[in-house]
Amino acid sequence: MGRRRYPDYVTQIPDKPVPDGLEPKWAERWEAEGTYRFDRERARPEIFSIDTPPPTVSGELHLGHIFSYTHTDAIARYQRMKGLAVFYPIGFDDNGLPTERRVQNYYGVRCDPTLPHDPGFTPPEQPFDPPELVSKRNFIELCERLTLEDEAVFTNLFRTLGLSVDWSINYRTIDQHARQVAQRAFLRNLGRGEAYTAEAPVLWDIDFRTAVAQAELEDREERSALHRIDFHLQDGSPITIETTRPELIVSCVALVAHPDDDRYRSLVGTTAASPLFGVEVPVVTHDLAAPDKGTGIAQICTFGDTTDVVWWRDLDLPTRAALQRDGRLVSEVPEWITTDGGRAAFTELAGKTAKQARRRMVELLAESGDLRGDPEPITHVVKFYEKGDRPLEIVTSRQWYIHNGGRDPALREDLLLRGKEIRWIPDFMRVRYEHWVNGLTGDWLISRQRYLGVPIPVWYAVGADGDTDYDHPIVPSESDLPIDPATSPAPGYEESQRGRPGGFVADPDVMDTWATSSLTPQIAAGWEDDPDLFARVFPMDLRPQAHDIIRTWLFATITRSHFEHDSVPWSNAAISGWIVDPDRKKMSKSKGNVVTPMALLEQYGSDAVRYWAASGRPGADTAFDEAQMKVGRRLVIKVLNASRFALGLGEGAAGDVTEALDRSMLAGLAAVVEEATSAFDGFDYARALDRTESAFWAWCDDYLELVKGRAYGDGPGAGSAHRALRSALSVFLRLLAPLLPFATEEVWSWWQQGSIHRSSWPAAAEFAGLTGDLAVLDAASWVLGEIRKAKSDAKLSMRTPVESVEVRAPDERVAALELARDDLSHAGGVERLEMKIDGESSVGVVLAATA
């Protein structure tokens, strides 16, 4: 690295450096100079590749993003300074339901795919209720428009934060390339038998009208009520069940008790008639029926909850679905209700929402005398789609799945082994992964009945009889990807044959967004499109992400990589914690405690906010704490001022650190370098910051004060001081550069050429021949502290002269102090310094003012 001569650079040091305004200045310079551009010519061992999380474009970035992205950036900057070419892409996840929901709320619209495209459409100025219905194409256009706006805001925030991503490696999960990768990977899965389609009960969100996957579930407490309701045995006697879903009695296909339950054993094999509807259902047994729950005998509906699905599957029961995908009961009387009374009763419920039907059903049951007592209010836990507002229902539908080990012990074992191949930071996060894999109950449901997403790239032949052949999907050639089967005809067919007997139909679904984002390494690294790049960066070195999406993003990425590449997607997974408010609650919009990141960056400066973020250990949930940002800002100011001071003293001649105090300081610094390096090697940016920061403050408080007098002068020791100050400053700046990129770059520019972020990480070799005995600075700091204490106790200025100091200490310490005698005397304002060898250490101070 080049260095300018003293007279040139010193003029560039501002008289009063301030931390404000550094962000735009340096963000622009870094971009213009390509400071963080990936060098793809480097060989794999010289590359560090990062599978950066593409933030979901469904609103604003929040503090959690600032927090975890700062961690990754610190690692990236460290690796870059270590000499590696850092592959650090950025993407946006703007595909899927979260984006649709954002668009719906933002513009006040809903997609109605039956509407024709309106070329002159403009969204409502103000969202109103009810929402305006728009065509699918208009809806997608709105998604495109809003995501681009959101992404521009995200980009601005990330640049202001100082992320050292390579902005030229940019992707969006709805762009053509991502679609191509997602479809190609899907077709490969299909070709190898890892993807399949099946008609089965699925968890269904009645508002979004789509199936959802196990990984997207969330439990929520709901107020409900237990109803005791009589079915009727053949002899006319009642048999009471307990249920929270009386409106689903119409879908009842059996009553179930435990095989060992004596109360019901005699009934097994007989039938019971449902109340009101008079539908005869068998009494059956199953191990899952709990004798101690309710009356010990339960109705099995198709389907009220996941237990119903298990019973239905295990006992081979019929399907009597009455709840539609919009959450309402069917409007026609189901054919399995055959009695006139039953038909009349159902008419009362037809077309109602589940909630309305429940209320009416209870009234009807009360009238008929089948309701025993009053419903008992309870609170119970119900499955929700994590982004949904109403409880999930279960409906039967045709969906696409990818194997994930949920129904295949051998695959499960393979995926667990993949988990063991990865280094987890912190290590216990591996347990969460294993726990999730071991708890899977079924394959990964990837199809969604939505609009904004990557289409499932298949068609189905329609027979001459008009029946669709779902068992033999027609697939496109990989060279035709990306493709939309809704607009392109199936290979070998004409568009005119769409939807006709003897023709074809397109699969109507899109893939869930995780089915695309599980391929971020492949998307970013040019899988199949750029084999040279792919070979250089894949498997990647690091996947940084938060712990709440281990079950989704992390797991799915491992699964796809396992199938496609027979390898792990990355060697390290660094899992960040969450930001919680000071009450330890997760911060969320609904609690109204969300702070906008940009306001904080502007108020405290990006380095200060990064300082706060870096104080949270890897994996640890961290409190939002503005006080930490103030401390960070203070550190930034200190760096600027101390640098100005150290650089303003002079340059010194090369290679002449002669004074014991200076060599002692550098020896201490060498140890700090070692600590920070090993911390960063373990991805522990927090420890690296902690060690560096305390060393830096101590350096300012003690060493700078001790060396000041000598450095101001032009005596024989001045050159040593200047040289040591500059060496130390260079090291401190570089140690702090990954964490405080703006301030350190600013100072670097005062006296060095090139970016500090392209300079080399401090190494022990830099100190070769420059270090001395640690004890010298230690001892001098100790005595200086005692002198300060004496002055402070006497409530006197630190400038107060000291008549005499008498130090008593063991001989080694006295010998060390002798080596710093002049510096110490000057720093303390001591006129007479006496030292005596003693077993006990003590410092006697006689202040001039009190003498």
Added chain:
RNA sequence: GGGCGUUUAGCUCAGUUGGCUAGAGCGCUUCCCUUACAAGGAAGAAGUCGGGGGUUCGAGUCCCUCAACGCCCACCA
């Protein structure tokens, strides 16, 4: 019901293989306009390291147990 994590000064947190007379910052108190820094500096007070047991010469650190909090999972009629 199972699992994981957390519990150290008023607050936010360090404390790496057991050696701590337990540290830092914020806040608080006192003092200091000192020529790098008053968006600063110096000094100080403040903790039975969640409770209880155990291992050990020695435990904040290891083992057992209990509790609180957070998160994840579970077949939630």
